[in-house]
Amino acid sequence: MTLSPADRAEIDDLLARYAFAIDLRGWDDLRSVFAADAEIDYSGGTQRHAGIENIVEFFRSTAGRVAVTQHLLHTSRVWSTGPDTGAGLTHVTAHHVAAHSPRPAPPSATFTVTGTYTDRFARTPAGWRIIARRLDLLTCVGDPAVLHPDRAQS
Template identity: 35%
Template sequence: MSAADIVEIQQLLAAYVFAIDARDYDALDDVFTPDAEIDYRATGGAEGRWAEIKPWLGRALAPFPITQHLIGLPLIRIDGDTATARTMLFNPMQLARPEGDHLFLLGCTYADELVRTAQGWRIAKRVETDFWVKDPPSDFTPEPAP
């Protein structure tokens, strides 16, 4: 394990949240392995391989003109060419409403499995855990899973 590996993984996790908030889903191709397993079910989302989840993300986040995925310092463990990371998320979300936008807060932990590839570290598996929400919209229906 080297400090360079830790920094590279931290930058990868940061690239994810900036891409999500910018709605730059193509940038996430450099975050996940092509066959990555994604499980967003804890937060009401979908589960599947990256190829299935990528188009779903655009539809799922469309009702939210503003999101801010704020992550804490990850706990990273490296073992050769594999690693795990647990990263806390705090996520204010603004849901567009005709009567006025609804701001609510949610949080979870990203539990990731990473692999070193020829292009650098990539997430091979992501599971959201430890979900909580404050002031959720009472009548919002999330985008159905693919």
């Protein structure tokens, strides 16, 4: 069983919609990316969330802490696991810029991670959706305190 070219194109678009939803702060757009009962596992298992409401709130409360993010999706591979299901791997680089930083941001105001998303997909009546996503980090560069401005020293 293989994915059709149309299925592959829709899943590629799904992955891009995820990145733009985060980077453009379109939190509600995540509802057209993840299934209602989706599960995510970020940060090595310390950030597990299930259900679209919890997933949307996770991204709103984490990515919303920084001034801007930029998610760059690199090599991606998807394959069929059944008539209406699939799986995939996608490499990502995610840049995070501290709140109130000048542009372009200096290195001291940035935090960048690289890693791989491992996804499971399902075709729903509304189109393909992510039903499970795990992020495995490979590298971290910069100041992770950028992600937690509420903990900054005065």
